[in-house]
Amino acid sequence: MKVDLLVQNGWVYRTYRQCFEKADIAVVGEKFYDVSPASCYEADLVVDAKEKYIIPGLIDIHMHMESSMIGPAEFSRAVLPWGVTTVVADPHEIANVFGIAGINRFMEEKTDLDIYYAIPSSVPAAGPDYETSGGVMGEEEVLKLLEDGRVICLGEVMNHRDLISPEDTKIKRMIDLCQTASRDIKIEGHCPSLTGRDLAAFIRAGVDADHTQQTPESVLEKTDLGMFLELQEKSLTHDVVAAVVSHELYENVALVTDDVMPDHLVTGHLNRILRLAVEQGMPAEKAVYCATLTPARRMGLHDRGMIAPGKQADFVILEDLVHFNPLAVYKSGVLYEATSNEEKTKYPDEFYQSVKCRLALESDFKLNRCKVKDGEAVVSVMQVQESGTRIRHVKRRIAVKDHCLCWQEAGLCLAVVYERYGKNGNVSYGLVENGLKQPGAAATTWSHDSHNLLVLGNSPKDMLLAQNRVVHMQGGYVTAREGAVTAFVSLPVGGILSDEGLYKLSESLGEVRREIEDMGYKNSNVIMSISTLTLLVSPELKLSDKGLFDTKDRQGIPLVDKYECEKGKG
Structure with missing residues (x-):
């Protein structure tokens, strides 16, 4: 058997055991073909990993491209070199300005990065009685966006008062449309200060994830009530990480970026969050797990998140498990080579x-x-x-x-x-x-x-x-x-x-x-x-x-x- 790519002599991440073992990786087309201790395949291209670490491509399931102040094509060029191969983008900033027209324009851009989308649930965030936005998102827009297979979740539900109100509200109707869709649509949340009965009511209404700033107490309360936690930089304090580690909550946690400014993006993306998690006390093998498989599983992206036969061949070769700076990034079985944008990205005149x-x-x-x-x-x-x-x-x-x-x-x-x-x-x-x-x-x-x-x-x-x-x-x-x-x-x-x-x-x-x-x-x-x-x-x-x-x-x-x-x- 001849394969397209054979990567030899690397320490390959074994996802379910959360450890590294010496193994060879065979790739055919865009998929992993085999992972074995010593392969006997011929290959069109053989790469010597030189005993470096090989992990699955990083998956960021809660982020906003607009926080980097660039559109999808330039964002793709920016994050792939950092080992990020899949993101779930919540485009509620462009939706606040242009409504669904802004989202559609984002989705038209061609990218090497795999970009899935959340439906912005709160446009405007607090409602028209409280602020004026350029666009508005409602049930009609939800139904339209659900027609696209790249749309996989309802973005962070912020308006908890309308959600737990006894009245019929727009956010309740939006959630109902997602829950009765023909495929599994996750419901993401934003609840930084909810606790007790209000938090329980929020979760009962269908929202079972939160990405906002956590404390050790909120980690335990939300976990015990069944919430999936997406830990961004400001949540990765020593005490919060200690709560995750001491209670072994890795199955219930993903690492995310949420917002990365342009002048920070040039120094790293989700790989920087990995580094911070390890610095704050999370074992490196567990941090990798929370940046690959747990986010993939949360979003139903079952074709990625691990190095295994049949999975998408997204992987990263690392020098060490301290800095998490990639030596090489492979997207769909092909070495990604960064290119610069020499021309302006053109948007509609309006x-x-x-x-x-x-x-x-x-x-x-x-x-x-x-x-x-x-x-x-x-x-x-x-x-x-x-x-x-x-x-x-x-x-x-x-x-x-x-x-x-x-x-x-x-x-x-x-x-x-x-x-x-x-x-x-x-x-x-x-x-x-x-x-x-x-x-x-x-x-x-x-x-x-x-x-x-x-x-x-x-x-x-x-x-x-x-x-x-x-x-x-x-x-x-x-x-x-x-x-x-x-x-x-x-x-x-x-x-x-x-x-x-x-x-x-x-x-x-x-x-x-x-x-x-x-x-x-x-x-x-x-x-x-x-x-x-x-x-x-x-x-x-x-x-x-x-x-x-x-x-x-x-x-x-x-x-x-x-x-x-x-x-x-x-």
């Missing part, structure tokens, strides 16, 4: 004309409608944390002078959201603590999930400059200081994507990141932290174009709780 909000005026940043002329105001403030996207809701007392809130004198930043789709012209305001410490501003249309135009700053002239530049660019990220633009990333495709190559994009975003950090903003990921000030499904207090909201109870929160006049003044 994708380049999606930012339709007005240019800001400097008067937009003067809060001069206070009910008292002079005195104090008790205000709700979004307090930025140094890690993650959680924003605490705190109260602060600040001065009022001549009917104006003195937010700058109080050491706060002002956040302003402009509705950008030309639907209603909404402008809303919030105050931010632990934002920029030095005078300046940042503005962006890459603001989750509805991607309206967000401006954050403590210098009105810089806020004006940054907002105007973003509008003129038709989307992106801009920083400004001392009356000048200091860095920018152009994202002209829907205000969220670049049509150029990753490396140029990465350099530009790196400059924006450094500018924000130099202005004193402290967070483990300053880009994501600013961009999720508008994420209404993340705790605790967030800002949309329709105002401030308590994200747990979905209650509108006034910027000013109460006023107190100076003595003798009204």
